Amino acid sequence: METKRYHRETLAAAAAALRAGQLVAFPTETVYGLGADATNEAAAKSVYATKGRPSDNPLIVTVANREMVARFATITPQAAKLMDQFWPGPLTIILNIHPGSLSKTVTGGLSTAAFRMPENALTRELIAQAGVPIVGPSANLSGKPSPTTAEHVLHDFDGKIAGVLDDGPTQVGVESTVIDMTVTPAAILRPGAIGPQELAPIIGFVDSEMHHVGASETPKAPGMKYKHYAPAAQVVVVDKPEQFAQTLKWAAASGQAYGVLATDAILQTVPRAIPQYSLGVDVKSATHALFAGLRWFDLHPTVTLVLAQAFPAAGLGAAYMNRLLKSAGNEHFNPADAK
CATH class of the missing domain: 3.40.50.11030 (Threonylcarbamoyl-AMP synthase, C-terminal domain)
Structure with missing residues (x-):
């Protein structure tokens, strides 16, 4: 397979590849993600296979707008406050989903899913043109360091995916903060650029103590259970x-x-x-x-x-x-x- 390098002028071709069930890596302000149609179970399964990702490690659903979230999940008033303040941006929000709205491949078999609207305008346009939300785990082989440039993506996936949307280096450098809004108090499951000091003034106390996941448990968010980000050394x-x-x-x-x-x-x-x-x-x-x-x-x-x-x-x-x-x-x- 030839892995194409897409840019703004070829955005329509990248969107068409996603609609066809192919994998297209995309930029965000944090790291590059590996995109596939979140409503296409076969496409979502191919993300796990391509990354070598454990099947109980749920996928983040990346959206272009809040309306996409509402199709699949209940947006609580507290979650809406966070979206008002931090979206688009490096905050992923876990919500209860409508029964049967997303496949177990995406959710890891849970009744919740994680949603994110990235700050990168080119990626939001890609999703809008595709007309579907996309799953968006980091675009690296499972366990390896996350990619912050298109070259990093190609190092791991050249010849294995349809393409990568190149918008230069990312800005933040580590993945988004993940906050679970299905529990009380809300809990940070993965720290990022947005911390409890920014979240608490909006929604009150936030549990920021890192939660450990047992060997037999399915994590609610990526990065909670397995060794990650490791070079060969x-x-x-x-x-x-x-x-x-x-x-x-x-x-x-x-x-x-x-x-x-x-x-x-x-x-x-x-x-x-x-x-x-x-x-x-x-x-x-x-x-x-x-x-x-x-x-x-x-x-x-x-x-x-x-x-x-x-x-x-x-x-x-x-x-x-x-x-x-x-x-x-x-x-x-x-x-x-x-x-």
């Missing part, structure tokens, strides 16, 4: 900047080929011969660069160990650390190991 989280000198000695003594994923201030202390990727200067730039950095190390297959900088898990740092810890399988540098 083992990622090790370095919790404090002052630990890097000790961590570098430990990594060198291990005999492994290692690399460093950190801010510029840290990288100034790293020998130039060591593969390194800059996270910029602060948590905002680090969040934007995280997935691109993890993917960069996959282009250096000799690297088997990546030392990655942590940030305080507050505000945007909560989203950053959620993704980083998943990429590392919760592996932290232990100073005791270096003695």
Whole structure:
């Protein structure tokens, strides 16, 4: 299969491919998604097969407008307030769906579904022209770092999907916040750029403690159950900047080929011969660069160990650390190991 690179002038062709049941990757302000007609069960199933995604990991339904949501789900007054304030934007809202309105392939067999209206105007136009909502998991092989450019998508799926709508690099760099509006109080199931500090003034108290999903449970949102975002190398989280000198000695003594994923201030202390990727200067730039950095190390297959900088898990740092810890399988540098 030839994977086409669509642009604004070929948007109609991309919409036609979606209507025909094919897969088209699309840009959002967070990461690129892998799109398929959410009302076409065969198309939705092909998303799981193409990504290698577990079948109990539900898909987000991506829409062009609020009317599309109302066709499938009950929009509560509280949910409507969030849509008024944050849509289009990086907020995914879980709602109770009308019985039988979406297939179990999309919902993971649940009576709820997650809905999102992305900020990217080109993608909203794509969905509008297709005339159907599209499922929109991140456009990467399951478990790998999410894509923030069309090139990342093609790295994983060239020859495997119909095309990718190229609108340049994404802006936020990590996936949307997921909030469950079917429980009281509302609960954040996946942190993102919009946190409880922005949500609480609109709808009151929001439960932001991360919920764990058991092996036999079906998660309500993506990213709650399985290891995600991991490059081929083992990622090790370095919790404090002052630990890097000790961590570098430990990594060198291990005999492994290692690399460093950190801010510029840290990288100034790293020998130039060591593969390194800059996270910029602060948590905002680090969040934007995280997935691109993890993917960069996959282009250096000799690297088997990546030392990655942590940030305080507050505000945007909560989203950053959620993704980083998943990429590392919760592996932290232990100073005791270096003695």
